[in-house]
Amino acid sequence: MLSASAAAPADKAADAAPADAAELGSISHLKHVPRRYWGRYLATALIVIALLFVANAFAHGKIEWSYVAKFLTAQSILTGLVNTVVMSILAMALGIVLGVVTAVMRLSTNPVLSWVARGYTWLFRGTPVILQLLLWFNLALVFPTIGLPGVWETRTVDLMTPFLAALMGLGINQGAYTSEVVRAGLLSVDVGQYEAAKAIGMPRLLALRRIILPQAMRVIIPPIGNEFVGMIKLTSLASVIQYAEMLHNAQNIYYANARVIELLIVAGIWYVVVVTVLSLVQSRIELFYARGAGRAAARQ
Amino acid sequence: MSMSATQPLVRAVDVHKRFGEFHALHGITLDIAPGEVLCVIGPSGSGKSTFLRCINQLESVSDGALWVGGELVGFRRVGDKLHALSETEIARQRLKTGMVFQRFNLFPHMTVLENVTEGPVQVLKRPRAEVVAEARALLDRVGLAAKCDAFPIELSGGQQQRVAIARALAMKPQLMLFDEPTSALDPELVGEVLAVMRDLAKSGMTMVVVTHELGFAREVATRVMFMDQGRVVETGTPEQVLSTPQHARTREFISAVRG
Numbered sequence: 405m406l407s408a409s410a411a412a413p414a415d416k417a418a419d420a421a422p423a424d425a426a427e428l429g430s431i432s433h434l435k436h437v438p439r440r441y442w443g444r445y446l447a448t449a450l451i452v453i454a455l456l457f458v459a460n461a462f463a464h465g466k467i468e469w470s471y472v473a474k475f476l477t478a479q480s481i482l483t484g485l486v487n488t489v490v491m492s493i494l495a496m497a498l499g500i501v502l503g504v505v506t507a508v509m510r511l512s513t514n515p516v517l518s519w520v521a522r523g524y525t526w527l528f529r530g531t532p533v534i535l536q537l538l539l540w541f542n543l544a545l546v547f548p549t550i551g552l553p554g555v556w557e558t559r560t561v562d563l564m565t566p567f568l569a570a571l572m573g574l575g576i577n578q579g580a581y582t583s584e585v586v587r588a589g590l591l592s593v594d595v596g597q598y599e600a601a602k603a604i605g606m607p608r609l610l611a612l613r614r615i616i617l618p619q620a621m622r623v624i625i626p627p628i629g630n631e632f633v634g635m636i637k638l639t640s641l642a643s644v645i646q647y648a649e650m651l652h653n654a655q656n657i658y659y660a661n662a663r664v665i666e667l668l669i670v671a672g673i674w675y676v677v678v679v680t681v682l683s684l685v686q687s688r689i690e691l692f693y694a695r696g697a698g699r700a701a702a703r704q
Numbered sequence: 705m706s707m708s709a710t711q712p713l714v715r716a717v718d719v720h721k722r723f724g725e726f727h728a729l730h731g732i733t734l735d736i737a738p739g740e741v742l743c744v745i746g747p748s749g750s751g752k753s754t755f756l757r758c759i760n761q762l763e764s765v766s767d768g769a770l771w772v773g774g775e776l777v778g779f780r781r782v783g784d785k786l787h788a789l790s791e792t793e794i795a796r797q798r799l800k801t802g803m804v805f806q807r808f809n810l811f812p813h814m815t816v817l818e819n820v821t822e823g824p825v826q827v828l829k830r831p832r833a834e835v836v837a838e839a840r841a842l843l844d845r846v847g848l849a850a851k852c853d854a855f856p857i858e859l860s861g862g863q864q865q866r867v868a869i870a871r872a873l874a875m876k877p878q879l880m881l882f883d884e885p886t887s888a889l890d891p892e893l894v895g896e897v898l899a900v901m902r903d904l905a906k907s908g909m910t911m912v913v914v915t916h917e918l919g920f921a922r923e924v925a926t927r928v929m930f931m932d933q934g935r936v937v938e939t940g941t942p943e944q945v946l947s948t949p950q951h952a953r954t955r956e957f958i959s960a961v962r963g
Contacts, residue, residue: 596809599762599803599805600810602795603760603801603803603805605798605799606826610827696812
């Protein structure tokens with residue numbers, strides 16, 4: 405006890421800058437010892453133990469893992485997977501095109517364009533996407549035939565397939581959300597960039613395309629990636645209008661064989677795979693648009 | 705509408721600018737002859753930057769008229785009315801002027817060379833190979849030939865401003881506008897930018913320079929204009945305005961800037 409209490413003031417004295425030059429010279433050559441993070445080792449150990457418990461529970465739970473393995477590559481599941489991916493990409497492409505056009509319209513000095521953009525965003529963000537899907541799918545109830553009078557006409561039920569209804573419903577709804585993401589990106593670009601573009605004689609649309617949008621992309625890409633991930637899972641809503649996406653097909657199988665959990669796990673595995681691939685693609689795109697923005701911007 | 709040698713390059717007649725309630729320019733009347741270097745000095749908020757921005761239509765004139773290269777700026781006269789020009793026509797009129805900003809405003813996602821070639825290639829639609837050769841020559845002229853492939857963020861402020869000058873010159877303007885080009889620079893970098901501007905003035909370029917660098921104004925300007933509260937207080941040779949100012953307000957400002 406006596407020695408411990410004596411050591412404390414001694415340590416304090418050692419931290420203070422020594423007075424004589426010889427002592428200064430020797431302390432500046434002492435070896436640096438990196439800090440040990442014991443808390444991190446402990447936390448890692450606890451997490452590994454917890455994961456082992458969870459894995460053990462699932463291994464002994466009422467899950468027939470052989471069914472999971474069997475249905476992971478079943479034809480119907482793979483078809484559903486392709487439909488899910490195709491619908492996500494197309495609906496997102498439609499959403500991005502509509503979103504960029506709407507954001508540019510919204511920021512236009514032309515009040516007509518600006519208010520049309522506001523109206524679109526207001527209407528399609530204001531209603532649930534499942535309601536929009538059902539409306540598109542049931543369009544035939546409103547307009548039995550569709551087309552240009554005298555030129556071409558067809559029955560709406562033939563035209564509005566589950567595929568087209570899902571694409572319209574998901575894509576147009578997505579455009580309303582994406583427009584706000586793009587608008588945020590456009591607003592994030594310094595006003596001096598607009599002025600510099602004007603000063604070299606660029607009209608507004610050329611300045612947007614060459615100067616403003618490429619810089620806005622850095623801000624736009626992370627939330628768009630987020631929305632894309634959301635879209636992949638949102639396509640499962642299209643099962644209500646009979647679009648044969650992955651969850652829809654998984655459900656059809658378990659209605660027949662009653663392996664509910666196994667098939668949900670199969671679908672879950674594929675969703676995680678697709679989202680993982682997408683995240684990797686996203687980081688590559690982010691690196692591309694970090695061009696010229698310095699080291700901090702390239703950080704992931 | 706062609707310009708004779710005696711015609712001024714810029715003619716401002718009773719130019720007013722209002723931002724809502726705020727009256728930024730109170731009737732500016734002024735001619736700038738080809739080859740002139742006009743330095744505009746004055747306290748902040750005196751309207752000197754606003755006047756510069758009216759010349760290339762980053763701001764529109766509220767009242768009065770402004771001609772650049774013999775062409776009425778921003779309007780077309782039909783009978784006794786002035787009709788506002790379209791955005792495309794305004795963009796075309798801006799090609800007569802080059803502008804250098806206080807904060808450089810280089811395009812950060814493009815290399816130095818791309819910054820300089822962007823206007824000639826995208827706006828003037830000139831062949832890229834020819835433009836690149838010219839851009840390299842311009843960058844050499846501002847002492848940055850070695851930095852063609854660098855991004856703006858990798859350059860010092862002084863280097864960025866020299867690139868900005870090259871970017872403006874690449875459009876072959878008749879008139880160069882400088883909006884406090886050295887105000888955002890570290891003191892030791894001011895000299896290199898002023899040196900480039902001095903060379904440009906020697907080559908005969910018409911320049912309007914808003915600046916606080918009285919030494920530069922004295923040495924390079926053909927005329928100095930002192931503005932305060934949206935009005936021109938006095939105009940004259942550098943000697944007249946900087947050494948023997950006629951107005952008390954000018955004397956106060958000059959002694960305050962000298963410190």
